[in-house]
Amino acid sequence: MRTIYILAALILLLIGAHAESEKIRQFKAREEEFLAVDVQRLNKTCASSITVKFDWSDVSEVDLVTYGAENHCDRALGGIERVCVDAVGRNAVRKQIATVICGFSSQRSVWLKDRVLRYKIDFKSYNDALTVSEYLQNNL
Numbered sequence: 001m002r003t004i005y006i007l008a009a010l011i012l013l014l015i016g017a018h019a020e021s022e023k024i025r026q027f028k029a030r031e032e033e034f035l036a037v038d039v040q041r042l043n044k045t046c047a048s049s050i051t052v053k054f055d056w057s058d059v060s061e062v063d064l065v066t067y068g069a070e071n072h073c074d075r076a077l078g079g080i081e082r083v084c085v086d087a088v089g090r091n092a093v094r095k096q097i098a099t100v101i102c103g104f105s106s107q108r109s110v111w112l113k114d115r116v117l118r119y120k121i122d123f124k125s126y127n128d129a130l131t132v133s134e135y136l137q138n139n140l
Contacts, residue, residue, distance in 0.1 A: 024061055028054070031070040035102075038074040046084035048094045052077065055103035063104070067123040073102035076110075076119040079132025083140065092140040110135045 032054065039052045054069060077100065083089040098115040105120035110132055112118075119132060 024064065027065060028056060031068070034070040035073055038070070038077050042077045042081055045081045046090050046093045048084075048090075048097070050080075050093075050097055050100060052100040052102065055101050057103070059104035063123050069102065069104070069121065072121040072123065072128055073100075073119070075128035076100070076102060076121075076132045078129035079134075080117070080136065082129060082133040083136045089140075093136070096140055112136075112139055 035052060035054070039050070042048070042052070043050055052073070054073065056064075059069065080093060080097065080100070084093055096112065096115060097117050100117045100119065103118065103120045105122060107120070108122040108125045108128075108131060109120040110118070112135075117132075117136075119128075121128070125131075
């Protein structure tokens with residue numbers, strides 16, 4: 001009888017873990033849908049065809065549902081848009097940025113290599129757009 005209770009408890013734990021994973025997958029899919037709208041705005045502003053994606057590998061589930069990744073990534077895209085206010089900036093962005101990857105870290109960072117702009121989101125930092133625009137103004 002004890003074995004049955006243990007098995008039942010294990011099954012409930014597995015079901016709960018699967019349900020949580022499904023909830024997180026749905027949340028990530030929703031964030032990516034919202035980001036697609038932001039990418040359209042970025043590409044219109046910059047007359048570009050930049051692709052943007054998330055690197056979910058370093059984000060905790062708690063931070064993900066608490067802070068909202070799309071908002072932070074969109075602010076970083078806003079930093080790119082600030083550079084595109086004139087023809088010189090738009091041309092630099094089009095030539096040097098093909099992809100943006102928004103990832104996660106306990107310390108914010110931004111770098112550009114091989115036409116890939118990587119932005120590590122620290123959910124507790126502010127001024128994402130300013131950080132990205134200043135980086136690009138100094139490195140494009």
